[in-house]
Amino acid sequence: MQNSAFSIHFVVNSLVTLLHYVPITLLITALSICLGLVLGLFVTIGQLVPNRVLNGLSIGFIALMRGTPMLLLLLLIYYGLPLLLQSFAIDISGWNQVVFAILALSINISAYFSETMRSAYSAISADQYEAGLSVGMSNKRIISRIIVPQATAIALPNIGNSMISIIKHSSLVYAIGITDIYQQAQTVASSTFGMRQLEVFVAVALIYWMICILVERIIAVIEGRFSYLR
Amino acid sequence: MIKIENIYKRFGDHEILKGPSLSVNDGEVVAIIGPSGSGKTTLLRCINFLERADKGKLTIDDASVDFEHATKKEINQMRKQTAMVFQSYNLFKNKTAIENIMEGLIYSKKLSRNEAFKTGEKLLQRVGLGEKADAYPKQLSGGQQQRVGIARALALNPSVILLDEPTSALDPELVGEVLNTIKEMAREGQTMIVVTHEMAFAREIASRVVFMEGGVIVEEGTPEEIFENNKKERTKEFLKRITYRN
Ligand SMILES: Nc1ncnc2c1ncn2[C@@H]1O[C@H](COP(=O)(O)OP(=O)(O)OP(=O)(O)O)[C@@H](O)[C@H]1O
């Protein structure tokens, strides 16, 4: 059992190997966040417009997404969506898994983003809107120059939290056969016949911690730039 | 000149404005006094179209609209003739003092950034805040915020400025600076309608005092007529209560 002692050396080795897979994780999460923000914005608008049908659809969507485990959503989209679209004679079965991963993650995160956006929007008092009207600004200008900047500042902490959670959720994409950090870690671990599993997973943890801390720092800096509002 | 004729406004079952009429000549300062809930704020908000009155007519200079049938375009045009100073200042929280002034100049008056900036600087000087151009509302005292609010209204160069209890949200020691700014505006001939609970101030600056109660104008006249020789029982009672309170 000479191999049983925990080997820092092996942690470092794994770290170097696994770092190669950081870009794919970052790509998937970054694109999911961008797409999620756009989707989330539409869902928010759907909640806010005076239209019962759109309100209902948005609220239903959010409830459904929050009640669907991430892994399940990923599998449903990966296996289900091509079948569903096939019945409309649209063939997406040849698409890269990464596309399905981004779709699933962004749909999931959009529900959380939209909850955050809606509550940020309602946190802004009517005063601000009325002040805009009273100086003769148009609806559009008031929204883009007064409401949205203030709502962004309010939403940032929660948006940051959702981003962190989507980074962690991205480790699930191995389930549809994408070789990311997590998937590669499994490969490395099994190549040691399980003897160095712990070291490998410590390396994985280190990588996720670094990414998350980095993102938290970035969000904190952006939040700091809005400090004059508070 | 601004003229409001038979204005009506109801919220649900409550008729808040029951057809008062009021006309204000250029350079005049009209003070509106009256008990809480009498519809003073509602009247100002209807003039600024923040609230849509149900019936009545509004004339500013040579433009008239009928509240009931006013189109969006007419509302925008009338709104540009007025400016509002709010009880709780309502400065744009994400804009600096000078940006608060510039916003309306750029997006409503269509001035260039440069022109708007110069106007902003001039007006901040005028309200004694030349040094605070780059401060955000959160970094200003209540009195300073309200003076920015006044500068923002002045910048629009409206026919009439509507002030809704401009000092009632302020700590007592900050009231003076804001009242002085308003007195200055009155001396310079700015037409204003001021809702206020500051009787001494109303008496000093108003060319006319209007006593409102229950959505109607009970009595109006010069400060002497209202404060010393009022004719209506309701006016007497209100003033008695106010003086005891102060
Ligand atoms: N948006 C609204 N919806 C329903 N009721 C309203 C609304 N705005 C005002 N009211 C009611 O209209 C009445 C008059 O309100 P208003 O604010 O005009 O009074 P006021 O004379 O300004 O009183 P105060 O001296 O307390 O400011 C009050 O009873 C108020 O509750």
Ligand SMILES: [Mg+2]
């Ligand atoms: Mg009021």
